[in-house]
Amino acid sequence: MTTESPIGATVLGYPRIGRDRELKRALEAYWAGDEDATHLHAVAEATRIDALDTMTAGGLDSVPVNTFSWYDHILDTSVLVGATPERFAAVEPSGDLLAGFDAATYFAMARGVADVPPLEMTKWFDTNYHYLVPEISPDTVFALRADKPLQEYAEASARGVNARPVVVGPLTFLRLAKAADGAPAGFDPLDRLDDLVGVYAELLSVFAEAGVEWVQLDEPAAVLDLDPEELSRLQRAYERLGAIEGRPKLLVSTYFADPAGALPALAATPIDAIGIDIVRGTTVAGVAGVPGIADKTLVLGAVDGRNVWRTDLRRRLGELVPFLGAAGAIAVGTSCSLLHVPYDVERETGLPEGLRESLAFADQKIAEVVALQRALTHGADAVRATLDTSDRAAAGRASIPGVRDEAVRQRLALVDTEQRQRPARAERATAQAERFDLPALPTTTIGSFPQTAGVRAARAQLRAGTIGDDEYVKRMHAEIRRVIDLQERVGLDVLVHGEPERNDMVQYFAERLAGYAATTFGWVQSYGSRCVRPPILYGDVVRRDPITVGWTQYASACTTKPVKGMLTGPVTMLAWSFVRDDQPRSVTADQVALALRDEVADLEHAGVGIVQVDEPALRELLPLHVRDRKAYLSWAVDAFRLATSGVATSTQIHTHLCYSEFGDIVEAIDGLDADVTSIEAARSRMEVLGDLTARGFGGKVGPGVYDIHSPRVPEVAEVSALLTAALDSVPVDGLWVNPDCGLKTRTYPEVEAALTNLVAAARRARDAL
Ligand code: GLN
Numbered sequence: 001m002t003t004e005s006p007i008g009a010t011v012l013g014y015p016r017i018g019r020d021r022e023l024k025r026a027l028e029a030y031w032a033g034d035e036d037a038t039h040l041h042a043v044a045e046a047t048r049i050d051a052l053d054t055m056t057a058g059g060l061d062s063v064p065v066n067t068f069s070w071y072d073h074i075l076d077t078s079v080l081v082g083a084t085p086e087r088f089a090a091v092e093p094s095g096d097l098l099a100g101f102d103a104a105t106y107f108a109m110a111r112g113v114a115d116v117p118p119l120e121m122t123k124w125f126d127t128n129y130h131y132l133v134p135e136i137s138p139d140t141v142f143a144l145r146a147d148k149p150l151q152e153y154a155e156a157s158a159r160g161v162n163a164r165p166v167v168v169g170p171l172t173f174l175r176l177a178k179a180a181d182g183a184p185a186g187f188d189p190l191d192r193l194d195d196l197v198g199v200y201a202e203l204l205s206v207f208a209e210a211g212v213e214w215v216q217l218d219e220p221a222a223v224l225d226l227d228p229e230e231l232s233r234l235q236r237a238y239e240r241l242g243a244i245e246g247r248p249k250l251l252v253s254t255y256f257a258d259p260a261g262a263l264p265a266l267a268a269t270p271i272d273a274i275g276i277d278i279v280r281g282t283t284v285a286g287v288a289g290v291p292g293i294a295d296k297t298l299v300l301g302a303v304d305g306r307n308v309w310r311t312d313l314r315r316r317l318g319e320l321v322p323f324l325g326a327a328g329a330i331a332v333g334t335s336c337s338l339l340h341v342p343y344d345v346e347r348e349t350g351l352p353e354g355l356r357e358s359l360a361f362a363d364q365k366i367a368e369v370v371a372l373q374r375a376l377t378h379g380a381d382a383v384r385a386t387l388d389t390s391d392r393a394a395a396g397r398a399s400i401p402g403v404r405d406e407a408v409r410q411r412l413a414l415v416d417t418e419q420r421q422r423p424a425r426a427e428r429a430t431a432q433a434e435r436f437d438l439p440a441l442p443t444t445t446i447g448s449f450p451q452t453a454g455v456r457a458a459r460a461q462l463r464a465g466t467i468g469d470d471e472y473v474k475r476m477h478a479e480i481r482r483v484i485d486l487q488e489r490v491g492l493d494v495l496v497h498g499e500p501e502r503n504d505m506v507q508y509f510a511e512r513l514a515g516y517a518a519t520t521f522g523w524v525q526s527y528g529s530r531c532v533r534p535p536i537l538y539g540d541v542v543r544r545d546p547i548t549v550g551w552t553q554y555a556s557a558c559t560t561k562p563v564k565g566m567l568t569g570p571v572t573m574l575a576w577s578f579v580r581d582d583q584p585r586s587v588t589a590d591q592v593a594l595a596l597r598d599e600v601a602d603l604e605h606a607g608v609g610i611v612q613v614d615e616p617a618l619r620e621l622l623p624l625h626v627r628d629r630k631a632y633l634s635w636a637v638d639a640f641r642l643a644t645s646g647v648a649t650s651t652q653i654h655t656h657l658c659y660s661e662f663g664d665i666v667e668a669i670d671g672l673d674a675d676v677t678s679i680e681a682a683r684s685r686m687e688v689l690g691d692l693t694a695r696g697f698g699g700k701v702g703p704g705v706y707d708i709h710s711p712r713v714p715e716v717a718e719v720s721a722l723l724t725a726a727l728d729s730v731p732v733d734g735l736w737v738n739p740d741c742g743l744k745t746r747t748y749p750e751v752e753a754a755l756t757n758l759v760a761a762a763r764r765a766r767d768a769l
């Protein structure tokens with residue numbers, strides 16, 4: 001047995017949007033018609049070459065390619081296997097090509113054109129990256145179109161790079177796909193696995209001809225509690241691919257969780273290497289003795305590809321060593337693609353004192369992987385200086401100013417269950433009905449109103465220092481007044497201030513809470529050209545001053561109607577940040593909850609009787625393994641309750657959840673114990689309500705009756721029909737009327753027209769009672 005492996009140090013993927021978001025800008029300029037395809041290609045090439053050069057110079061032995069994308073790697077896989085839905089045949093070709101594929105068709109699949117809606121977009125596992133959902137029917141004609149991976153391989157090889165093409169594997173592709181409209185009921189895209197594997201077989205032969213030595217097939221779906229039938233399908237697929245004569249060596253990488261049953265299934269096939277994510281829990285005990293594993297190379301995902309903390313190398317090395325005897329060979333990699341982290345922490349010179357030394361972005365993670373591989377191969381002494389530096393960073397992390405705040409810790413230690421408990425719902429409902437003189441079917445919105453160019457400009461000018469605080473406040477007040485006037489004009493019952501002061505619902509609060517840091521260049525692709533800059537939650541969370549009270553109070557003073565305060569919940573504050581990994585997330589969530597609890601109390605003292613605490617990410621953090629969900633939901637619900645249970649019986653707590661599939665989290669949503677819960681429901685035409693009530697949801701509910709994801713203004717009759725449908729599942733005194741989500745991406749004319757119709761429909765429904 002040898003510790004040398006033909007893969008060596010590697011990463012599963014690298015960021016692709018450009019160090020300064022060059023690709024984002026090039027895409028947007030191309031879409032706007034300001035730049036031509038030549039410019040787009042030049043920028044794309046520069047981004048790829050920068051990635052290749054960085055990975056090679058960083059000392060990786062095997063470098064991933066085909067990890068670039070013009071938009072999304074699942075969309076690229078749809079193109080690769082010929083799964084372009086038929087409706088895109090109607091798109092007028094642009095004449096521009098993206099690796100042999102028409103650019104107009106490609107971007108129409110991503111973004112839609114006039115009459116041709118795009119592919120649906122959804123979150124990639126439990127990350128905040130969004131992919132485009134493949135559409136598969138019994139008639140999808142799979143056909144290989146390998147131009148893109150071949151070109152990227154050739155581009156790298158020509159530079160002397162030991163390149164390893166990466167392609168999403170067939171099981172994951174179909175598992176993430178949805179049945180195309182018109183597919184027969186009961187059709188499961190996975191039923192097409194055998195056909196699709198034929199295309200992958202062809203791909204492997206094409207790669208072999210091109211001289212490819214290793215191919216990486218990404219199978220993160222292997223970690224999703226597959227049933228026995230799916231496991232045997234996975235195994236059959238890789239038995240078939242493994243049996244191909246003269247094929248390149250095959251690395252099948254699993255990530256985001258323990259592969260559980262998928263590991264023996266894969267180990268039983270003739271593939272060469274298996275990637276496992278040891279950051280998220282695979283231990284040597286789960287690997288040792290698995291039949292077939294002794295013949296495989298294990299690529300150990302030892303450096304966290306999803307978070308920004310520096311790896312404690314000596315500790316991690318200690319965890320890696322036991323694997324040496326468990327498999328045929330060992331290689332070191334990242335836990336998943338580095339797509340989910342920013343490029344380079346060295347550029348972040350504005351971070352709080354000492355923090356940068358504790359962080360590793362993509363470029364630093366390359367060095368970590370290389371050091372771990374060297375230590376495994378040549379012994380720890382070969383990288384002694386690196387390990388010493390890592391030791392110092394690990395030891396120093398606890399003493400970064402702000403990491404520990406004893407006052408918060410003591411306060412949290414004293415929290416008891418009573419602080420997470422409100423009086424019974426019925427009692428609250430009575431008190432609130434007395435306090436707020438609301439009609440049946442009360443109307444409200446989810447919080448944000450259109451973010452106009454003027455509002456954005458004011459924020460930018462404040463930041464740049466070209467306007468002062470007074471001027472800024474004046475402009476925000478003007479916007480708030482406009483939003484209040486609009487809501488009074490259309491006749492809504494519970495008003496909001498419109499959130500004009502918020503750049504983002506998480507960032508805004510993160511910037512105002514101790515314990516959070518902001519980066520300057522830390523952009524991460526969210527989807528297509530959209531990037532986010534997640535704040536880093538590195539320390540104990542403390543709210544020093546009220547955050548939202550002034551704006552909400554101003555809005556209240558503009559109207560006699562109740563104004564609802566608007567906060568972001570603890571789980572969402574974690575989900576859209578890089579969160580410290582030196583304590584359980586439950587503790588961090590509770591710290592955020594305490595900060596929010598103080599904010600809620602201050603709102604209440606200022607006379608705000610209704611407070612909404614948004615938790616759109618509650619579902620996103622749901623663990624991939626069912627067995628881990630209960631524990632997660634328990635701390636998530638607890639944190640929400642800690643944030644919201646400090647109020648009077650007559651104070652009304654709302655929450656908002658951004659999706660319409662509740663499945664088995666209904667109990668948890670009920671457990672949040674909000675008085676009113678608004679959810680997305682317009683597209684599913686209220687179907688979700690049946691789910692909620694069937695599972696015993698007890699609160700009042702505001703199912704969205706206006707799909708804010710589209711510029712379309714719903715007619716009164718449409719909204720009325722949705723309300724009638726809603727009243728089938730929800731008693732009349734339990735129903736609120738609101739849009740699906742916030743209105744910040746819409747325009748004022750759309751919003752005013754839609755809300756007018758919404759109110760008209762609610763009034764009609766009231767009259768008919
Ligand atoms: N209050 C936020 C808004 O209206 C909620 C956004 C969300 O659910 N993502 O924009």
Ligand code: ZN
Pocket residue numbers: 446616656657658659740741742
């Ligand atoms: Zn929402």
